[in-house]
Amino acid sequence: xxxxxxxxxxxxxxxxxxxxxxxxxxxxxxxxxxxxxxxxxxxxxxxxxxxxxxxxxxxxxxxxxxxxxxxxxxxxxxxxxxxxxxxxxxxxxxxxxxxxxxxxxxxxxxxxxxxxxxxxxxxxxxxxxxxxxxxxxxxxxxxxxx
Amino acid sequence: xxxxxxxxxxxxxxxxxxxxxxxxxxxxxxxxxxxxxxxxxxxxxxxxxxxxxxxxxxxxxxxxxxxxxxxxxxxxxxxxxxxxxxxxxxxxxxxxxxxxxxxxxxxxxxxxxxxxxxxxxxxxxxxxxxxxxxxxxxxxxxxxxxxxxxxxxxxxxxxxxxxxxxxxxxxxxxxxxxxxxxxxxxxxxxxxxxxxxxxxxxxxxxxxxxxxxxxxxxxxxxxxxxxxxxxxxxxxxxxxxxxxxxxxxxxxxxxxxxxxxxxxxxxxxxxxxxxxxxxxxxxxxxxxxxxxxxxxxxxxxxxxxxxxxxxxxxxxxxxxxxxxxxxxxxxxxxxxxxxxxxxxxxxxxxxxxxxxxxxxxxxxxxxxxxxxxxxxxxxxxxxxxxxxxxxxxxxxxxxxxxxxxxxxxxxxxxxxxxxxxxxxxxxxxxxxxxxxxxxxxxxxxxxxxxxxxxxxxxxxxxxxxxxxxxxxxxxxxxxxxxxxxxxxxxxxxxxxxxxxxxxxxxxxxxxxxxx
Numbered sequence: 001x002x003x004x005x006x007x008x009x010x011x012x013x014x015x016x017x018x019x020x021x022x023x024x025x026x027x028x029x030x031x032x033x034x035x036x037x038x039x040x041x042x043x044x045x046x047x048x049x050x051x052x053x054x055x056x057x058x059x060x061x062x063x064x065x066x067x068x069x070x071x072x073x074x075x076x077x078x079x080x081x082x083x084x085x086x087x088x089x090x091x092x093x094x095x096x097x098x099x100x101x102x103x104x105x106x107x108x109x110x111x112x113x114x115x116x117x118x119x120x121x122x123x124x125x126x127x128x129x130x131x132x133x134x135x136x137x138x139x140x141x142x143x144x145x146x
Numbered sequence: 147x148x149x150x151x152x153x154x155x156x157x158x159x160x161x162x163x164x165x166x167x168x169x170x171x172x173x174x175x176x177x178x179x180x181x182x183x184x185x186x187x188x189x190x191x192x193x194x195x196x197x198x199x200x201x202x203x204x205x206x207x208x209x210x211x212x213x214x215x216x217x218x219x220x221x222x223x224x225x226x227x228x229x230x231x232x233x234x235x236x237x238x239x240x241x242x243x244x245x246x247x248x249x250x251x252x253x254x255x256x257x258x259x260x261x262x263x264x265x266x267x268x269x270x271x272x273x274x275x276x277x278x279x280x281x282x283x284x285x286x287x288x289x290x291x292x293x294x295x296x297x298x299x300x301x302x303x304x305x306x307x308x309x310x311x312x313x314x315x316x317x318x319x320x321x322x323x324x325x326x327x328x329x330x331x332x333x334x335x336x337x338x339x340x341x342x343x344x345x346x347x348x349x350x351x352x353x354x355x356x357x358x359x360x361x362x363x364x365x366x367x368x369x370x371x372x373x374x375x376x377x378x379x380x381x382x383x384x385x386x387x388x389x390x391x392x393x394x395x396x397x398x399x400x401x402x403x404x405x406x407x408x409x410x411x412x413x414x415x416x417x418x419x420x421x422x423x424x425x426x427x428x429x430x431x432x433x434x435x436x437x438x439x440x441x442x443x444x445x446x447x448x449x450x451x452x453x454x455x456x457x458x459x460x461x462x463x464x465x466x467x468x469x470x471x472x473x474x475x476x477x478x479x480x481x482x483x484x485x486x487x488x489x490x491x492x493x494x495x496x497x498x499x500x501x502x503x504x505x506x507x508x509x510x511x512x513x514x515x516x517x518x519x520x521x522x523x524x525x526x527x528x529x530x531x532x533x534x535x536x537x538x539x540x541x542x543x544x545x546x547x548x549x550x551x552x553x554x555x556x557x558x559x560x561x562x563x564x565x566x567x568x569x570x571x572x573x574x575x576x577x578x579x580x581x582x583x584x585x586x587x588x589x590x591x592x593x594x595x596x597x598x599x600x601x602x603x604x605x606x607x608x609x610x611x612x613x614x615x616x617x618x619x620x621x622x623x624x625x626x627x628x629x630x631x632x633x634x635x636x637x638x639x640x641x642x643x644x645x646x647x648x649x650x651x652x653x654x655x656x657x658x659x660x661x
Binding site for chain 2: 043045046047049051052054055056057059061062064065094102
């Protein structure tokens, strides 16, 4: 039986902790386990922008994707390959919670692994943190690494 | 950075040149006013010359006929497709794989921040103080018809945009005129596109810049007392300079985020005033309908009310002018028609909702003086309607809101300044696109345009209302002359796109991503 784990990474320490936990789990499960690293660039289609920002948006989106891929996904994939763990990675724009959940459903994943985010302040108090959102809305089991 | 420092010192030098030590303050305003009026007078009279034998300016008829033809040609698209338009804005048809690119909502709100502005506050006040309550009726009608013009131009804007290898996008009438004419084998496309670009640059300096600076200054003096216009001009020019030349994005970002809330607050306040005076709403609509067909004693009667309504609606929502096609063309879509359908919401929000709110507040709060015996408007010496405190333009709107909510004029000052600023930033971009279309893209050429743009901010704030409003109108309407001419030739292309798109939506080939 194969197992698919979705791991939320973002280049931060929290992301690293989630990745470390996923690695340990993959080691325990064995060869059938593969990881899907997902780096989400926070983005909403309902923001207000200037005409100039819009005109260069496609270009900036590509730059954001390349940056995240170079700095977060590729180094992590290299490290995993060295340890013999199967993994793939992708960078996507949108809301973290819904993107991770969508990918999990699409890939028929067994679980989502994220680290507790450290975001504070008014917005997290009003709208709840990304992890809390994910836990409440996810269609597959979620592990939150502290 | 070196270049930036150089520019700062250039602006400082320019400010020094205009300092009180060099000239008497009032003298500068008068001097700029004189030079400006004599330089632009011929252009204004050409655009606004009446149809021989009538007092009806040909340009107003031009816009109305254009909007009516597009409405008929596309089978009342503005009424048929409104549900689908809203669905598109909500993102129901947006491919999730395109996330991170410009959404329909973003393209629409960006275009709106360029159109919602002083036209909605000051322009409407001008319309009703000359054309009476009846002007509102014609304004709403022009707004509804204008939705079809906007649909046509924005569909073409997306279809013929330039997408560069590095991901930048450039679009607008310049591109659809030259490419569309070439595609149809029609001659003169390049010439017409260049002519549009010239008028677009003038429009960017006029309605998109000077009119805004001028009315922002009028509003500031209304609250803080009279002081020379060039002072407001220099401060505004400094901030605009910091954003468009200095690239200080934080100012633009703050404005872009605050402006929509200002808009909502403005409409909210208007609704509160209407609710407070709910017993007069019926009477106000009575005045609007009666005035629309009789004029209620305004100069020119029915035609006077109609001209004002159509003129100010066109100036406010810019339908047929072509400017919005530049803003809308950055959207992510593989179907140009979708952006056309989204863009037709713009005149609706701008004119049918916001402008009507302003007009209703002015009418309901009794700002326009009516002769109790005849029921007709009392006219002042200038031939316009006498107002409760003698004010006109943005001051009239301010007085109307202030009579119901005493502290609202202060909020209105902030709204006017922010609206003026966001409209200027939008138009600096439209003007720049036209400029680079004509002269090519290079940092030096772009800088030249941006510096001239800043100088016009100062001129706009210093010149008195009359010459500025005339030139602003003339420049914007001149764009519409070229744009609508081109749209007549290109509208079959839009029709083909529309029919193909709608067939695929009906057959289910184009499906909703969101359930």
